[in-house]
Amino acid sequence: MMSHGYKPELSEGAVKCPIFQTSTFVFESAEDGKAFFEVAYGLREARPGEVPGLIYSRLNNPDLQILEERLCLWDEAEAAAVFESGMSAITTVLLEFLHPGDLLLYSMPVYGGTEHFILEVLPKYNIQGIGFRPDHTREDMIRLVEESGRKDRLRLVLVETPANPTNDLFDLRLCREVADHFSRSEERVLVTVDNTYMGPLWQHPIQHGADLVMYSATKYIGGHSDVIAGAVLGSTELITRVKTLPTFLGNMAGPWTGWLLLRSLETLKVRMEQQAENAGVVARFLKDHPKVENVYYLGLIPENSPQYAIYKRQCSSPGAMVSFEVKGGEAEAFRFLNNLKMIKLAVSLGSTESLAEHPATMTHAGLQPEHQREIGITPNLVRISVGVENHRDLVYVIGNALEKV
Numbered sequence: 061m062m063s064h065g066y067k068p069e070l071s072e073g074a075v076k077c078p079i080f081q082t083s084t085f086v087f088e089s090a091e092d093g094k095a096f097f098e099v100a101y102g103l104r105e106a107r108p109g110e111v112p113g114l115i116y117s118r119l120n121n122p123d124l125q126i127l128e129e130r131l132c133l134w135d136e137a138e139a140a141a142v143f144e145s146g147m148s149a150i151t152t153v154l155l156e157f158l159h160p161g162d163l164l165l166y167s168m169p170v171y172g173g174t175e176h177f178i179l180e181v182l183p184k185y186n187i188q189g190i191g192f193r194p195d196h197t198r199e200d201m202i203r204l205v206e207e208s209g210r211k212d213r214l215r216l217v218l219v220e221t222p223a224n225p226t227n228d229l230f231d232l233r234l235c236r237e238v239a240d241h242f243s244r245s246e247e248r249v250l251v252t253v254d255n256t257y258m259g260p261l262w263q264h265p266i267q268h269g270a271d272l273v274m275y276s277a278t279k280y281i282g283g284h285s286d287v288i289a290g291a292v293l294g295s296t297e298l299i300t301r302v303k304t305l306p307t308f309l310g311n312m313a314g315p316w317t318g319w320l321l322l323r324s325l326e327t328l329k330v331r332m333e334q335q336a337e338n339a340g341v342v343a344r345f346l347k348d349h350p351k352v353e354n355v356y357y358l359g360l361i362p363e364n365s366p367q368y369a370i371y372k373r374q375c376s377s378p379g380a381m382v383s384f385e386v387k388g389g390e391a392e393a394f395r396f397l398n399n400l401k402m403i404k405l406a407v408s409l410g411s412t413e414s415l416a417e418h419p420a421t422m423t424h425a426g427l428q429p430e431h432q433r434e435i436g437i438t439p440n441l442v443r444i445s446v447g448v449e450n451h452r453d454l455v456y457v458i459g460n461a462l463e464k465v
């Protein structure tokens with residue numbers, strides 16, 4: 061992965077890929093320029109062995125192309141597209157594949173920004189979204205679609221698993237089955253997975269039947285809380301479609317973002333593995349603590365539950381996200397957060413430093429109170445994204461903050 065897609069001889073022998081901070085690229089001849097545009101604008105198919113030429117950084121740029129090739133290796137995908145944020149990756153997929161009158165089936169809860177787009181923006185284009193829960197069976201999901209009155213217009217199933225912040229798991233095989241059930245001979249219903257919470261190391265949705273995988277690369281892929289970015293991966297055919305809109309919306313990533321992510325990818329595995337190891341220590345400490353009620357962590361799912369079977373099938377690690385309830389209510393949760401040393405009180409996740417937040421009033425503040433209750437976001441719930449610090453320090457500061465409650 062670390063040298064894939066980059067040729068030092070094309071960049072003065074530089075060991076590392078430079079930042080191609082340029083808006084436009086010089087053509088060697090007018091014929092070259094013509095050929096590059098023909099392929100880029102889809103006026104003709106690329107000839108065998110013909111490499112797409114560099115034109116203009118809204119269409120392509122070496123930092124982004126190399127990053128896309130490297131991202132493909134993690135998910136064993138054919139192609140990738142990188143964006144200036146996770147939200148632009150997700151919304152571009154929704155806008156590309158949904159048409160007025162269509163139906164979208166989505167797992168509940170999804171990331172707040174995604175939910176807002178589904179509930180507030182898509183209806184403007186007469187696109188309806190209906191949500192399903194982790195305990196819904198195949199029959200429940202089929203009934204939801206049939207009762208919507210738009211069963212012939214289901215075109216996309218969007219899944220976020222594990223769900224944020226409670227770590228509920230959705231069965232990707234089931235989502236594939238439901239999508240296949242409603243697929244028409246002329247068009248397959250697509251399954252797209254927001255894999256931000258687990259990927260790209262611990263869960264590979266394409267292997268479980270997904271057509272597209274989406275990321276907020278701001279999280280684990282970036283991993284240092286210093287860049288906002290997104291990515292989508294899938295077959296060449298689908299990614300060619302995903303890349304159409306950015307040409308006109310201009311929401312592709314810039315070269316500097318691409319370069320930062322190339323750098324981040326080199327330590328992705330060591331960072332994520334250390335984070336997961338630390339999270340295991342933190343979760344076990346919390347589980348036995350007298351001031352803590354419920355701990356939501358994939359490594360603590362009871363072995364006889366249906367959730368455990370999904371976990372074993374889909375995830376290769378319990379990850380580094382731990383949510384738990386401090387005994388009491390909002391006041392007790394706030395007292396814990398206000399007394400945390402070293403662990404920063406901030407939203408976002410997947411970074412080298414540990415971050416703690418209060419879902420009910422922060423990341424999930426936009427949800428109606430009854431909806432919050434339904435999906436387990438209680439006033440005493442706290443979420444921690446565990447970083448790479450020494451886990452003895454983490455347990456020490458968490459223990460001290462709990463003492464203050």
Ligand SMILES: *Cc1c(COP(=O)(O)O)cnc(C)c1O
Nearest residue numbers: 145146147171254256276278289
């Ligand atoms: C953060 C996040 C997003 C949004 O990504 P941005 O990079 O902030 O635009 C989408 N989905 C999930 C699961 C996230 O955690």
